[in-house]
Amino acid sequence: MSDPSESGDSSSSGVTYLENILPAPKQLHMGLFEVRRELGSGSFGRVFLARHLESGFICALKVLIKTEIAARASEKHVRREIEVHSNLRHPGILGFYGWFHDETRVVMILEYAVGGELFDLLVKSKHFSEPCAARYIAQITMSLAYLQQKHVIHRDIKPENILIGVHGELKLADFGYSIHSPGNSRETVCGTLCYLAPEMTLANPRYTNAVDQWALGVLTYELLTGHSPFDDASSAITPIRIRNLDMPPLPSSVSPEAKHFIHSLLVLDPAQRLPLKDALVHPWILKHAAPSR
Ligand code: ATP
Numbered sequence: 582m583s584d585p586s587e588s589g590d591s592s593s594s595g596v597t598y599l600e601n602i603l604p605a606p607k608q609l610h611m612g613l614f615e616v617r618r619e620l621g622s623g624s625f626g627r628v629f630l631a632r633h634l635e636s637g638f639i640c641a642l643k644v645l646i647k648t649e650i651a652a653r654a655s656e657k658h659v660r661r662e663i664e665v666h667s668n669l670r671h672p673g674i675l676g677f678y679g680w681f682h683d684e685t686r687v688v689m690i691l692e693y694a695v696g697g698e699l700f701d702l703l704v705k706s707k708h709f710s711e712p713c714a715a716r717y718i719a720q721i722t723m724s725l726a727y728l729q730q731k732h733v734i735h736r737d738i739k740p741e742n743i744l745i746g747v748h749g750e751l752k753l754a755d756f757g758y759s760i761h762s763p764g765n766s767r768e769t770v771c772g773t774l775c776y777l778a779p780e781m782t783l784a785n786p787r788y789t790n791a792v793d794q795w796a797l798g799v800l801t802y803e804l805l806t807g808h809s810p811f812d813d814a815s816s817a818i819t820p821i822r823i824r825n826l827d828m829p830p831l832p833s834s835v836s837p838e839a840k841h842f843i844h845s846l847l848v849l850d851p852a853q854r855l856p857l858k859d860a861l862v863h864p865w866i867l868k869h870a871a872p873s874r
């Protein structure tokens with residue numbers, strides 16, 4: 582008798598043969614997990630620490646409530662988050678293991694980032710030393726370079742969306758605003774106001790993945806000083822300040838190399854922003870975060 586797995590037979594007899602040797606894939610549902618505690622909350626729901634009962638595997642469940650998604654007409658947004666995130670695999674990107682939905686919820690099964698948000702660590706530390714900030718920025722730059730290679734624009738880079746793994750390594754998270762854009766030209770404004778690139782603040786915005794390079798510059802400024810350069814009490818003023826590059830001067834304690842790194846990314850013309858591959862070999866990064874360190 583011929584072996585259907587060798588003949589490439591996809592007829593029902595071949596499927597039956599496979600069912601005999603492989604366990605049938607299990608339907609995912611909430612009952613498979615023990616939910617332990619809340620890790621954080623977001624626009625459409627909450628994130629929980631959970632344990633997969635059968636394997637003991639610890640993960641995070643991002644649980645979005647369908648009525649809240651519908652109330653904001655954000656079905657497309659959630660579908661896109663799942664589509665984009667589920668196609669990414671990189672040590673600097675929060676792992677996406679699977680997803681399911683039931684009558685009331687959409688649930689994403691994610692890698693658990695034991696260290697929580699970079700934002701909380703920054704608030705606690707007030708600001709980071711140059712070696713520490715450079716090592717963090719080198720990691721985020723590598724994650725962003727991977728995204729650009731996959732034609733993905735994150736569009737919401739900020740310390741709240743960067744999580745910390747078990748070895749203190751950074752994990753880029755929250756792909757809620759991300760977009761797969763092979764043509765690399767977009768028009769929708771989204772993200773967080775004080776991280777928006779100047780071209781996104783225009784009346785008819787047209788932008789590319791260089792918006793993530795701008796946000797990397799804002800992030801570097803913030804990690805070194807503890808303040809976001811364009812944060813303003815009035816949200817009407819922020820876009821004007823961004824378009825005028827009107828930011829408080831970096832303190833004299835910040836090294837010339839770090840200043841040069843930031844000013845190479847916070848450039849009004851997107852085409853002139855430091856490319857990520859060059860950012861990785863910038864003197865400030867090499868001084869503190871060369872691969873051998
Ligand atoms: P928002 O729209 O407000 O950004 P969101 O609904 O997209 O929120 P996330 O940003 O993904 O949700 O998660 C909300 C918070 O939950 C995070 O800022 C973080 O504090 C926590 N969190 C999310 N995922 C994890 C994880 N995998 N491990 C640990 N904590 C997490």
Ligand code: MG
Pocket residue numbers: 623741742755
């Ligand atoms: Mg978030």
